[in-house]
Amino acid sequence: AQSVTQPDIHITVSEGASLELRCNYSYGATPYLFWYVQSPGQGLQLLLKYFSGDTLVQGIKGFEAEFKRSQSSFNLRKPSVHWSDAAEYFCAVGAGAAGNKLTFGGGTRVLVKP
Amino acid sequence: EPEVTQTPSHQVTQMGQEVILRCVPISNHLYFYWYRQILGQKVEFLVSFYNNEISEKSEIFDDQFSVERPDGSNFTLKIRSTKLEDSAMYFCASGGTLIAKNIQYFGAGTRLSVL
Numbered sequence: 001a002q003s004v005t006q007p008d009i010h011i012t013v014s015e016g017a018s019l020e021l022r023c024n025y026s027y028g029a030t031p032y033l034f035w036y037v038q039s040p041g042q043g044l045q046l047l048l049k050y051f052s053g054d055t056l057v058q059g060i061k062g063f064e065a066e067f068k069r070s071q072s073s074f075n076l077r078k079p080s081v082h083w084s085d086a087a088e089y090f091c092a093v094g095a096g097a098a099g100n101k102l103t104f105g106g107g108t109r110v111l112v113k114p
Numbered sequence: 115e116p117e118v119t120q121t122p123s124h125q126v127t128q129m130g131q132e133v134i135l136r137c138v139p140i141s142n143h144l145y146f147y148w149y150r151q152i153l154g155q156k157v158e159f160l161v162s163f164y165n166n167e168i169s170e171k172s173e174i175f176d177d178q179f180s181v182e183r184p185d186g187s188n189f190t191l192k193i194r195s196t197k198l199e200d201s202a203m204y205f206c207a208s209g210g211t212l213i214a215k216n217i218q219y220f221g222a223g224t225r226l227s228v229l
Binding site: 041044051092094 | 118120149157207216217218220222
């Protein structure tokens with residue numbers, strides 16, 4: 001069975017500082033990996049995805065993530081956070097076939113200090 | 115930019131009542147999903163729907179739940195007799211096109227409160 005772990009429930013970061021959110025997955029085959037962000041009162045917005053190829057993927061809002069198969073990880077990074085990045089971030093894994101369910105991690109809530 | 119829309123944003127109901135949560139998926143998408151998130155817990159898959167039938171469902175999706183695409187645009191989740199433990203945020207998602215087969219786009223959710 002597939003599973004996703006996000007070890008950090010909350011992270012507080014100063015505006016302008018770098019951010020890294022951890023994600024570890026368990027999946028028996030080649031995973032399709034996603035990061036979603038949820039701002040208060042909003043739905044889940046797709047930040048980026050990894051299907052295959054280059055293991056460093058770029059997303060929207062200046063985010064990037066690196067797939068490391070040997071560590072079963074897909075960590076999300078941003079070099080310099082903005083106050084608007086305060087939100088909850090979810091890592092998810094899917095099997096890759098169209099119509100296949102996503103399995104989500106528990107989420108990491110990011111607070112940004114001025 | 116096209117988006118998935120869900121109505122209502124908040125639904126309050128009495129235990130034992132039926133509720134219908136509504137979703138309008140993105141128009142050229144082929145797959146439709148419902149997920150839920152109980153407060154403080156993970157987002158959980160409920161059901162996926164393709165070609166007018168359920169393609170996969172989780173253990174949570176028991177006989178109390180049903181889905182329908184009644185008119186080719188709306189996608190609904192019905193809970194026949196709500197329980198207190200059905201209180202959660204319910205997310206609709208759609209995805210699956212020739213270009214973006216594996217990506218799911220989510221709505222803003224409906225918060226269901228069962229009293």
